[in-house]
Each structure stands twice: as C-alpha cells, then as structure tokens.
Amino acid sequence: MTTVAIPFTRYKELICAWIVLAIIIFLVLLKITAPYGRHSSARWGPAISNKLGWAVMESAAVIMLFVFIIPNWGMLSSTDLVMIALFCLHYFNRTFVFPFRLHTKGKKMPMLVMCSGILFNIINGSSLGYYFVHYAHYGGGWLTSFRFIAGSLLFFVGLYINWKADNLLIHLRKPNETHYIIPRGWLFRYISCPNLFGELIEWFGFAVLCWNLPAWAFFLWTAANLIPRAIAHHKWYKARFNNYPSNRSAIIPFLI
Ligand SMILES: NC(=O)c1ccc[n+]([C@@H]2O[C@H](COP(=O)([O-])OP(=O)(O)OC[C@H]3O[C@@H](n4cnc5c(N)ncnc54)[C@H](OP(=O)(O)O)[C@@H]3O)[C@@H](O)[C@H]2O)c1
Numbered sequence: 158m159t160t161v162a163i164p165f166t167r168y169k170e171l172i173c174a175w176i177v178l179a180i181i182i183f184l185v186l187l188k189i190t191a192p193y194g195r196h197s198s199a200r201w202g203p204a205i206s207n208k209l210g211w212a213v214m215e216s217a218a219v220i221m222l223f224v225f226i227i228p229n230w231g232m233l234s235s236t237d238l239v240m241i242a243l244f245c246l247h248y249f250n251r252t253f254v255f256p257f258r259l260h261t262k263g264k265k266m267p268m269l270v271m272c273s274g275i276l277f278n279i280i281n282g283s284s285l286g287y288y289f290v291h292y293a294h295y296g297g298g299w300l301t302s303f304r305f306i307a308g309s310l311l312f313f314v315g316l317y318i319n320w321k322a323d324n325l326l327i328h329l330r331k332p333n334e335t336h337y338i339i340p341r342g343w344l345f346r347y348i349s350c351p352n353l354f355g356e357l358i359e360w361f362g363f364a365v366l367c368w369n370l371p372a373w374a375f376f377l378w379t380a381a382n383l384i385p386r387a388i389a390h391h392k393w394y395k396a397r398f399n400n401y402p403s404n405r406s407a408i409i410p411f412l413i
Contacts, residue, residue, distance in 0.1 A: 162291035172284060172370045179374070179381040186385035193270045195337065195393055201267035210266030211256035214274030218282040219248045225286030236295035240367050243312060244285065247359065255323065260330040281378065284371035293369065308366025315359025318344065322352035339398055346402075347410040349394055350387040354408050357383055384408060 162168075192201045193210070226233060226241060233241070299305055322344065329338045344351035357380060364376040387408035394401045407413050 165292055168287070168292065169370060172374050175280060175284070176374050176377055179378045182378075183381035183385065186381065187388070190389040191270060191273075191382075191386065193266045196389060197265065197267065201269050204265035204267045205271065207261045207264040207266045208256040208259055210268075210271040210274075211259070212252055214271045214278060215248060215252040215256075216278075217275045218278035219245060219252065221279050221282030222286040225283065225290050229290040232290055234293070234295060236299045237289045237293050239300060240363075241289060243309075243363060243366070247316065250320065258324075258327055260327055260332050260334060262333050262335060264335060277378065277382075281371070281375050284374065288369055288371045304368055305366045308362045308364070308368075311362025312359050312366060313362070315355045315357070315362055318355025319352050319359055320355070322350075322355055326352060337397065339394070339401060344410075346405070348387075348406050348408055349391040350383075350408050353383040353387045353390075354410075357408070384413065388413070 190196045192198050193207070197204075197207075222241065222244065325343070325345075326340060329340060330336065344354070348354055360372075360376045360379045364372040384407075391405070391407035
C-alpha cells in the first residue's frame, strides 16, 4: 500500500498549525502541571497502572511511524533509515525498558494523561513517517555533512544524559518504595531535572541532524512539555524540602 501524498504546502500548513498548538500548550502547562508522577492526583479522573500508562502511550509514536514506513519501505533511502533508527532507539527504551524499570509500585497515571500522550505520539510519529515516505530527499553526502555529524553528537550526548539521569532517579528508591529523596551529585549539582535537560538536547540534535519540519515541530513540542514540567518539579522540590540546594536551576544550568 502506498499512501497518496498531499501537496507539500498543505503538509507544511498542517505542521505549522501543530507548532502553534505547541506554543499554546506551553503557556497552558506553565499554569497547569500535567498530573502524573509526583504531580499525580485523583482529581483527574480514572487512572491506570503508571507502568502500563507509560508503555501504552509511548508505543504510539513507533507504531504510527511504522504504519507509514513499512508499506513504503522500498521508497526509503539509507539516510532516512538511519534517522528512523535513531528515533526508534529512543522509543525502544521509552516503551519497552523505562516503564518496567520504574520503582513506582502501586502508583497510578490518570487515563487523561495517557490519552493525551497517545495523541501527541500519534501526531509526531505520523508526521515524521509521512515526511520520510513522501518528501524526504537527502542527498548522498548527508550522512557526512556538518549538520548530520553535529546533530548526531548532540543527539547521543542528550540520550546519554537522559538515560543516566533517569537511571539515577529511578534508583533513589528501592523497588517497593514510593518516597522522594533529594538527588545529589553529577548534573544535579546545577539543575533539578537533568533527565528532562538531556531529552531536550537529544531532540534538538535530532532536529539538527534531520533538518526537516516535523523534526523541528517535535523538538518544539518536547520543549513545550519539558520546560514547564521541569519548572514544576523544581518548585515542588523547593516546597517539599527546606534544605533543597538554593543554587540549582530547573532545567538549563544558570538560566531556567
Ligand atoms: N518528550 C516529551 O515530551 C516528554 C514529556 C514528559 C516526559 N518525558 C521523559 O519521560 C521521562 C520521565 O519524565 P518525568 O517528568 O516523569 O521524570 P521524573 O519526575 O524525574 O521521574 C522519573 C522517575 O524517577 C522517579 N523520581 C524522580 N525524582 C525522584 C526523587 N527525587 N526521589 C525518588 N524518585 C524520584 C519518579 O518517580 P515518580 O513517578 O513516583 O515521581 C519516576 O519513576 C524523562 O526521561 C523525560 O525526559 C518526555
């Protein structure tokens, strides 16, 4: 099955509308913190297992990407495939590894959060898949270009920071515990949320290495989600622990 391409100008309009929505959501999230993890609350309606919620909502990104690329596999260049592999590397961890390593015994995630996560991932996975199948024309030298190399470096540095920080945070607790501890050392000396900082760098690197509209839209959406979340985490730490280090920023060292 080969899907019919809509004109690129129409595709661009749709992605630009998606970017405008990211800006609106950013402003909303500065006022209302997404209710999962430490900000979870029973006020947000029916909830499901936290781990299941993560696995289901994150799987949507890769499923939708594959819905577009599998039937059109023959149309993809080796450059497209490298970019798709990097995207899948992140989502393989986020869907199949990260949720099952969490020490969040008995914790719940509101269905509303899971459903918004699914929608976000469906649109991001589809817009990227659609772009690779219909519009991507990377020349033969792309994989050795400055953009690709610099973007890949940023991507892997961000991935490393994100994975290492998530791992340190997860292991602040034993598997059957649910309390919170002040994280210390490494990048936690400068910021409250190195995991969110790493993810931001990672998707910035991805946008640089792909240099296409849906990848930039994805980066902007990531920033729209993660910057307000990090600010909320940071405020939460300061309210919860009166000995919380005062010299830390939320997500960008010395800045935010
Ligand atoms: N691309 C995007 O738009 C996007 C959006 C959101 C999140 N993410 C990614 O998803 C991952 C999780 O995000 P998150 O905001 O849920 O991260 P988080 O609040 O830092 O939590 C990560 C894990 O560590 C535990 N934890 C965190 N701080 C702790 C502390 N001080 N003491 C004990 N345990 C602690 C959390 O437990 P609790 O769950 O019990 O709090 C959770 O299991 C991150 O890697 C983030 O980058 C991506």
